[in-house]
Amino acid sequence: MSAHVLQARDVAIHYGGVKALDGVDLALEKGQIHGLIGPNGAGKSTVIDAITGRRPLTRGQVMLDGEDVSHMGAVARRTRGLSRSFQRTSVFGGMGVRKQVELASYKMGVGDFRADADAVLGELDLRRLADMEAEELGYGEQRRLDLALALVGRPKVLMLDEPMAGLSVQESHDLAHHLKTLTSSWSVSVLLVEHDMDVVFGISDVITVFELGRVIAHGAPAIVRADPRVRKAYLGSAA
Secondary structure, eight states, rough: SEEEEEEEEEEEEETTTTTEEEEEEEEEEEEEOOEEEEEEEEEEHHHHHHHHHHHHSEEEEEEETEEETTOOHHHHHHHEEEOOSSSOOOOOOOSSSSHHHHHHHHHOOOOTTHHHHHHHHHHHHOOOGTSSSSSSSOHHHHHHHHHHHHTTTOSSEEEEESSTTTOOHHHHHHHHHHHHHHHHTTOOEEEEOOOOOOHHHOSSSSSEEEEEEEEEEOOOHHHHHOOOIIIIIIIIOOO
8 A cells, every 4th residue: 555645646737828827746745744846837846736636637646545635626536635725815714713714524424523513612722712703803713713614624734835935923923823733633735835934834744845846856755855956946044
């Protein structure tokens, strides 16, 4: 049995002559945080769209826990344990925190959706805010609620697209701590697209660097940080 809970093999998305992704290979192990970095337009968000089924593949294959999900839609992949968040929060401002997490769990088909929601709220330190409406929360708390919605049903893989965007340094630190805890306590595997280099290099087990739809560097954070191409093109003073 493969040690990888998620594999993307030779994944490509072409639009006419434009190669948004061109032969990308990614693998994610159970309980691992895999960081994706690169400049805007490098293909980071596109690869998440490709893996989660939001964009059809020109070629390639996506395997989730040994099952080929390449031809499944986004909803079917979600029910099999492949979840994601977006750059903008998807919370409902006028709805209570607990109510919308329970609703998301119910829509996922979780039998005891109330218990599932309560576990997610507890894991992300949101129980004390459960009776508040989302619009009453601070932005950092809304980002945690957004993460909670992605965690209902206990997915195997969680794909996050710039979850730290707009957060303060302390809020980013707190969210990073929650992610590290989730990988150990819930065995969730995380694919993380993030521009905050301190976060990426601080919590990732492995990092992949994109440029123009292709992988140009991959490995442990120390190896990627030392790569001259990465230092010059993407890290700058953060290196």
